Amino acid sequence: MRLDVPFDLDFTLCCGQVFRWRKIDGWRYSVIAGNPLKIRQCGAELEFKGVDDKFVTHYFGLNDDLAQIRCCVDRDAYIHKALRSFEGLRLVRQDPWECLISYICATFKSIPAIEQMLLKLSVKFGEKQVFEGQDLYAFPAPEKLAHANLKDLRDCSLGYRAKYVQGTARQVLEGQVDFECLKKLPYLGARTALVEFPGIGLKVADCVSLFSLEKMEAFPVDVWVRRIIMNHYANLLPEDLAKKIASQATLSNGQYERLNAWGREYFGRYAGYAQEYLFHFERTRR
DNA sequence: CGTGGGCCTGTCTA
DNA sequence: ATAGACAGGCCCA
Numbered sequence: 001m002r003l004d005v006p007f008d009l010d011f012t013l014c015c016g017q018v019f020r021w022r023k024i025d026g027w028r029y030s031v032i033a034g035n036p037l038k039i040r041q042c043g044a045e046l047e048f049k050g051v052d053d054k055f056v057t058h059y060f061g062l063n064d065d066l067a068q069i070r071c072c073v074d075r076d077a078y079i080h081k082a083l084r085s086f087e088g089l090r091l092v093r094q095d096p097w098e099c100l101i102s103y104i105c106a107t108f109k110s111i112p113a114i115e116q117m118l119l120k121l122s123v124k125f126g127e128k129q130v131f132e133g134q135d136l137y138a139f140p141a142p143e144k145l146a147h148a149n150l151k152d153l154r155d156c157s158l159g160y161r162a163k164y165v166q167g168t169a170r171q172v173l174e175g176q177v178d179f180e181c182l183k184k185l186p187y188l189g190a191r192t193a194l195v196e197f198p199g200i201g202l203k204v205a206d207c208v209s210l211f212s213l214e215k216m217e218a219f220p221v222d223v224w225v226r227r228i229i230m231n232h233y234a235n236l237l238p239e240d241l242a243k244k245i246a247s248q249a250t251l252s253n254g255q256y257e258r259l260n261a262w263g264r265e266y267f268g269r270y271a272g273y274a275q276e277y278l279f280h281f282e283r284t285r286r
Numbered sequence: 287c288g289t290g291g292g293c294c295t296g297t298c299t300a
Numbered sequence: 301a302t303a304g305a306c307a308g309g310c311c312c313a
Contacts (some may be wrong), residue, residue: 017307107309113296114308159294165308201310222308250309252288278309292311299305 001046001053006066008088009041015089015280017211019102019115020122024134031122031138032059033095036131050131061090065176069216073267073274078232082281091211091276096179097172098139099212104164104199106207113157118157119146145169164199171197179213202256210272219258219263219271228278229259237262 013021013028021030025242037050048056057063070083094102101121105115118139125140125148145153146169153162171177182190190213194205206220221229226245236241237259246254267274 019298103308104310106307108293108307109295109309110297110307116296154294157295159296160292160310161294200308203309207308218310223306224308248289249291254287284307290313293309295307297305297307300303 003044005044005062006088007062007090011086011089012060012092015255016019016111017276018092018094019118029134031129031136033159034138036129038132058093060092066090069270069273072270079086079274079278085281086277089277091273094212096212097142099208101165103204104168105158113276117157124156131171142169142172144202146173161199167198183213187217190215200254215265216270216272219260219275221259224279224282225275228282251281
């Protein structure tokens with residue numbers, strides 16, 4: 001497929017938003033919502049197998065007006081540098097179910113560890129699919145995780161997250177959410193629905209909203225974003241709030257809400273894009 | 287409303 | 301090599 005929009009596959013898949021892509025011989029492989037695929041990029045040529053143009057365009061958000069989005073969030077010199085560092089980085093539209101479980105697992109873990117957990121989960125509970133000579137694994141269906149026992153989940157290095165994964169899987173299996181319905185809800189409504197699941201607080205709900213429910217104004221505040229705000233934007237916060245946060249190890253829910261609201265107001269309706277550029281920039285510098 | 291402490295375990299750094 | 305810090309936090313008291 002010939003690209004006529006800015007896009008960078010490597011930046012997009014390596015910026016920390018997705019965890020289940022494997023690189024083999026220059027191709028990137030994954031199974032998205034049950035569809036195995038491989039893809040690679042050479043300049044403006046995007047080459048892939050297993051899925052069609054429509055799938056790729058939707059998953060990678062190629063119809064989103066990236067130039068306009070970047071322009072919208074380009075509010076100061078700092079984010080400007082982040083934007084210039086990663087031309088073509090896009091937010092993908094993840095499968096909501098996979099995204100939900102992935103970010104439950106992501107709490108208090110490093111990215112390599114998260115990738116390991118999700119790989120083990122998929123190998124143990126997901127369906128194996130041989131594709132283009134590679135053994136790939138679909139992300140486990142809700143019933144698989146709902147019926148898994150805690151020991152088997154813990155064997156995937158989930159630790160205390162095992163009971164959250166199991167509990168959330170059970171609620172999903174019982175039909176307590178309709179992800180398509182959540183996509184139609186406003187951002188705050190979707191987030192409110194998500195935090196009802198065990199293991200999902202504000203931060204995880206923001207990630208799921210942003211990465212799979214198309215809420216581009218969602219602004220997840222993790223330890224990195226918190227550091228970025230404190231190091232580069234503290235003077236834009238109320239002084240008492242900045243002082244308080246600087247003196248504490250962890251954010252209270254109220255403080256989280258205030259940083260989250262600040263991000264949405266400052267960066268606007270594509271605040272989530274700003275967050276991802278800043279996050280990746282901060283993590284890769286040095 | 288805010289706060290403190292506990293929690294599983296893989297990675298990375300000193 | 302081995303310890304210790306730190307991980308894209310959440311839950312409960």
